[in-house]
Amino acid sequence: MKNSRTALFAVLAGVVLAGCSSTTEAATTETPSEFADLAASPACTELRAENPDLAGKTLTNAINPYTPGYETINPENPSEYQGFDIDLGNALGACLGFKNDYLSVGFSELIPTVASGQADWIISNLYATEERAAGGVDFISYSKVFDGILVAKDNPKNITGIDTSLCGLTVALNKGYVEVPLVEAVGPECVATGLKAPTVSLFDSSADCTQAVLAGRADAYMNDINTVNAFVAEHPDELASAETVMLDYTIGIGVPQGDHQFRDAIQAALTEVQASGLQDELAAKWKLSENAVAAPTILSVG
Template structure:
């Protein structure tokens, strides 16, 4: 069963009070309330975290997300005013543990960090790779999952791509603005030129869906993203798309928290650790068919 829900749990003394919230704005849809995470919230660790972080209890934290990544975060097919996916459920579980509600503001991928660092949103739970360069934009990261990148190509891999290597020479790579793969692909250029070949062309888009359409229309030869995302697009277009390669990148997926919000950041890290210890993160990965998903011990990346 898939879920598109938002839960807030507030604690007053020893009592748990379900604090349910909804947002009617069509531009910032939120999910329906549920008690799915009541057992997690009632546990000793989460109860203690709420006692240690009373300022979070009963609050609403706005998640800046780019809702165009199947399996992670998309607009619900059943309700255009709701979001669904792994990141939606994970954010709700964290909120339940710490006692706050979650709502959303959808932005372009390249605007995720500026939206949070400028105070227009409180955090980012949107399949975002944690890097020092991104952290320098004004956020700390709480990493929680390892990164396996896939290379999406047309059926049969007509360009015979083998990775982020010189097989990309002379091809066009569709990528989201701000993706970590952009400099990786650009770095292949000198090797191509040394071999007397053209450097790869990077074609930038605002969403994963646009990148995929570029391949389907013949305007691009490949697209790179989390392998689970790549496989979801292949499942949607089995006759037209294929996977060329899976690449292990030296990154982890992280949640972005504004620099200086150390109490919130550390509470999120502790909540994720508990969610992982109860097996919830892997349960969510299975729910959303993220088959290549591996927990990473929560760690902090801060350059501030």
């Protein structure tokens, strides 16, 4: 879920957006012709007939475009985004008859942005949890979650997972990520054995977290294994992946809570995308080697 090219995207994204406000609009992306076969399928044709209100619309997708392979700024055109999630959103739009534009926000603002009506949905490598759903969205799952632990070359601190090997260490994490409470939960175990709890250092982007590890200001960083592998590929003499941890989450598409017609249409379109093999093709295109398709199930607390 990488090669040096995707790592470069992350660096360029940070350069282009540095100093910008937390919310940035981007140009509408036209539906690519590569999804014409999907759009012409009997299932998608029927879905468009069942959801005429979506036809010809442009929906706003809230994203945090700093994750290599998933969503980053196109270095050849800074007004566009690219990645697996961008393609997936365009594929779903092709199936249902709508196009996408994007609203770039801080990761912790993804759900509030949709819940407040500033955007129509989220496809941004977002782990689906009940706590997040309680913020005002329903989730439709599309991938299982494998986390990697980014560390210095040769793992000098002998980190073995989200466990007591983190005692006394500093862990760089993205604001709002599920890994924050998971690392914090290790603290009481550390204290019980006479050790210090891990220190969590919060950042706004994956690139910033990685720089903290490179600079020795953090001992580890946790994120999707494909993201971790991308940064290792960019810095093979300085970084390594200590461990791969399967978390009890799925990655999901967020839609406004209560809009069941839109939610169910996305679920049905996603089912067709997966059945056609397109999700696997997109994962291969973006070097998401650890992608594991998850059945498009709904998580709702409303």
